[in-house]
Amino acid sequence: MATINEVAERAGVSTATVSRTLNGKDTVDSELAARVLAAVAELDYRPNGPARNLRRQETPVLALVISDVENPFFTAISRGVEDVAHAAGYSVVLCNSDDDADKERSYVSVALEERVAGILLSPTGHTSGGELLNDTATPFVALDRPLPDAPGDTVLVDTGSAAREATEHLAAQGYRRLGCITGPAGVPTADERLAGYRAGLRAAGMPDCSSLVRRSEFKAAGAGRAARSLLESTRPPDALLVANNAMALGVLETLRELGVRAGSDVGLVAFDDAPWARLLDPPLSVVAQPAYDIGAVGARLLLNRIGNERGEPSTTTLSAHLVPRASSDPR
Amino acid sequence: MATINEVAERAGVSTATVSRTLNGKDTVDSELAARVLAAVAELDYRPNGPARNLRRQETPVLALVISDVENPFFTAISRGVEDVAHAAGYSVVLCNSDDDADKERSYVSVALEERVAGILLSPTGHTSGGELLNDTATPFVALDRPLPDAPGDTVLVDTGSAAREATEHLAAQGYRRLGCITGPAGVPTADERLAGYRAGLRAAGMPDCSSLVRRSEFKAAGAGRAARSLLESTRPPDALLVANNAMALGVLETLRELGVRAGSDVGLVAFDDAPWARLLDPPLSVVAQPAYDIGAVGARLLLNRIGNERGEPSTTTLSAHLVPRASSDPR
DNA sequence: TTGTATGCGTTATCAG
DNA sequence: CTGATAACGCATACAA
Numbered sequence: 001m002a003t004i005n006e007v008a009e010r011a012g013v014s015t016a017t018v019s020r021t022l023n024g025k026d027t028v029d030s031e032l033a034a035r036v037l038a039a040v041a042e043l044d045y046r047p048n049g050p051a052r053n054l055r056r057q058e059t060p061v062l063a064l065v066i067s068d069v070e071n072p073f074f075t076a077i078s079r080g081v082e083d084v085a086h087a088a089g090y091s092v093v094l095c096n097s098d099d100d101a102d103k104e105r106s107y108v109s110v111a112l113e114e115r116v117a118g119i120l121l122s123p124t125g126h127t128s129g130g131e132l133l134n135d136t137a138t139p140f141v142a143l144d145r146p147l148p149d150a151p152g153d154t155v156l157v158d159t160g161s162a163a164r165e166a167t168e169h170l171a172a173q174g175y176r177r178l179g180c181i182t183g184p185a186g187v188p189t190a191d192e193r194l195a196g197y198r199a200g201l202r203a204a205g206m207p208d209c210s211s212l213v214r215r216s217e218f219k220a221a222g223a224g225r226a227a228r229s230l231l232e233s234t235r236p237p238d239a240l241l242v243a244n245n246a247m248a249l250g251v252l253e254t255l256r257e258l259g260v261r262a263g264s265d266v267g268l269v270a271f272d273d274a275p276w277a278r279l280l281d282p283p284l285s286v287v288a289q290p291a292y293d294i295g296a297v298g299a300r301l302l303l304n305r306i307g308n309e310r311g312e313p314s315t316t317t318l319s320a321h322l323v324p325r326a327s328s329d330p331r
Numbered sequence: 332m333a334t335i336n337e338v339a340e341r342a343g344v345s346t347a348t349v350s351r352t353l354n355g356k357d358t359v360d361s362e363l364a365a366r367v368l369a370a371v372a373e374l375d376y377r378p379n380g381p382a383r384n385l386r387r388q389e390t391p392v393l394a395l396v397i398s399d400v401e402n403p404f405f406t407a408i409s410r411g412v413e414d415v416a417h418a419a420g421y422s423v424v425l426c427n428s429d430d431d432a433d434k435e436r437s438y439v440s441v442a443l444e445e446r447v448a449g450i451l452l453s454p455t456g457h458t459s460g461g462e463l464l465n466d467t468a469t470p471f472v473a474l475d476r477p478l479p480d481a482p483g484d485t486v487l488v489d490t491g492s493a494a495r496e497a498t499e500h501l502a503a504q505g506y507r508r509l510g511c512i513t514g515p516a517g518v519p520t521a522d523e524r525l526a527g528y529r530a531g532l533r534a535a536g537m538p539d540c541s542s543l544v545r546r547s548e549f550k551a552a553g554a555g556r557a558a559r560s561l562l563e564s565t566r567p568p569d570a571l572l573v574a575n576n577a578m579a580l581g582v583l584e585t586l587r588e589l590g591v592r593a594g595s596d597v598g599l600v601a602f603d604d605a606p607w608a609r610l611l612d613p614p615l616s617v618v619a620q621p622a623y624d625i626g627a628v629g630a631r632l633l634l635n636r637i638g639n640e641r642g643e644p645s646t647t648t649l650s651a652h653l654v655p656r657a658s659s660d661p662r
Numbered sequence: 663t664t665g666t667a668t669g670c671g672t673t674a675t676c677a678g
Numbered sequence: 679c680t681g682a683t684a685a686c687g688c689a690t691a692c693a694a
Contacts, residue, residue: 051687093424382671
């Protein structure tokens with residue numbers, strides 16, 4: 001591939017002039033500029049990114065590390081990031097850690113080596129990518145979950161309150177034994193939703209019975225099994241709060257297998273809205289999180305840091321809201 | 332951030348020795364190597380990627396440009412790519428073109444500038460990213476749709492046959508007026524599915540009536556409107572073949588609004604399986620595409636080219652299969 | 663306004 | 679086995 005030298009030679013100018021032309025310096029004679037542009041076109045010249053980044057000591061790229069590309073919650077985040085980044089002239093590369101701490105570490109490491117301008121990290125449960133960021137000058141922002149031991153800007157959702165609201169809603173709808181399926185212990189989003197559920201129980205004057213709580217990975221399969229064990233127990237719950245979208249899939253599958261109907265047989269509220277949620281029969285009640293905004297806000301914070309903004313790490317907490325549909329209506 | 336020079340100085344060796352140590356050359360005295368490693372750890376040294384890529388004239392990164400991160404078909408492709416690439420020591424960066432030809436061009440251009448090792452492109456409709464690839468030495472593979480005017484390895488799915496099979500299935504189930512909602516004219520996957528539908532009509536001895544065909548973007552909204560116009564026409568279809576997953580969402584929404592039930596009122600088969608398809612009531616009949624394999628095969632082809640494999644551009648065609656469920660059962 | 667020359671941080675070549 | 683040193687391709691300080 002052609003280099004700047006070849007372009008310069010062909011245009012009969014110096015490499016400096018080529019560089020200046022291509023970088024929009026207005027101190028270039030228009031005639032020379034035209035010759036440069038012509039040479040560029042003829043040679044199909046394309047600047048060498050690594051060389052430029054090396055010289056400039058910066059790369060106009062943001063890395064976004066998420067734990068599951070197939071989860072609509074994360075893809076929505078990515079759109080938020082992308083829109084903001086793009087508008088500011090940054091590209092976004094999406095790295096899928098697949099909820100695997102090693103992969104996460106590895107992607108963060110690659111991002112650091114490639115000297116990306118900044119990193120947005122949606123930490124997997126028992127995170128490890130954070131450590132790498134700790135003693136680094138590369139700006140980063142944690143999304144959805146705080147980064148243990150790594151002080152940095154963080155964008156969270158107050159899902160505790162939302163979980164409480166959902167729980168109270170179930171109680172108000174007339175359900176009497178509320179169960180909860182949440183993520184692994186130690187994962188902040190999982191624990192927070194559980195705590196919210198408990199607070200809701202308390203607010204509704206219901207007993208907090210640990211036999212109505214199950215934990216599993218934030219995946220369909222484990223949640224499906226959890227739902228089955230709950231519903232087949234001697235004193236099954238008559239309503240369920242499910243901690244994320246992927247889990248909801250597993251729970252719904254189990255309900256189907258058991259011939260149990262959401263709403264009339266078992267009240268159901270799940271976290272995360274999805275396009276298909278209201279197409280179900282009955283439509284699924286959800287706690288909608290502002291996923292797009294998480295990404296957009298995170299990207300903006302990151303860009304500010306990249307722009308040398310100083311100051312203490314901030315934590316932004318967005319709120320989620322309940323979208324009641326028929327799956328939490330006993331009638 | 333520390334450089335190789337500082338590491339060398341601290342370890343009391345030359346930069347060459349540091350480089351050799353870090354790159355696993357076995358020609359380094361173990362004592363020196365130990366000193367190097369110690370210095371690396373102390374300084375938290377991390378090699379500068381751009382510098383290395385510049386020097387090596389290669390970047391161990393594959394770019395995957397897709398048109399919609401929120402579409403499960405593409406995210407499944409990305410998993411296939413990622414698994415294969417990862418195993419071969421390559422990272423994958425996902426670029427979301429958002430079905431926008433300009434963004435696609437822009438991402439391809441960035442990938443080219445960054446000198447990625449290869450590009451996997453799932454072209455948007457009226458593609459434009461392909462032109463860039465044409466006169467480039469960077470290996471690339473087209474996924475899902477061929478790249479006009481750019482001869483290169485291509486991985487396709489024989490959705491024509493699958494569309495035909497689905498159409499015949501609808502006829503065999505007893506539906507009598509089969510409609511089709513497909514993508515924009517000129518988009519190969521859209522045209523191919525339409526052609527398959529027509530072939531199915533013919534095979535079933537049904538008239539080919541163009542008033543039963545609608546086109547829209549491969550998105551929910553347009554497809555929803557198309558379904559409405561079809562179903563509210565004077566002689567509405569009694570079954571629908573829908574060309575992708577996102578469109579199916581729109582169509583289902585319309586059915587709901589119209590109070591029309593899939594299966595008993597209107598037969599329905601849509602392209603692309605999704606986790607939620609069988610949770611619907613009735614469960615959605617689909618044409619399942621081997622999305623993961625598209626990605627995996629594509630990545631393997633790309634890696635072969637990167638490994639200097641010569642030879643004519645190949646075209647691999649995978650097949651899709653019908654998964655009949657209750658939405659195409661009139662009973 | 664333009665050109666020359668230097669260095670960004672690595673790796674690889676070539677002597678020692 | 680190790681160390682100087684020369685590129686890799688570009689952007690910029692400095693000179694002209």
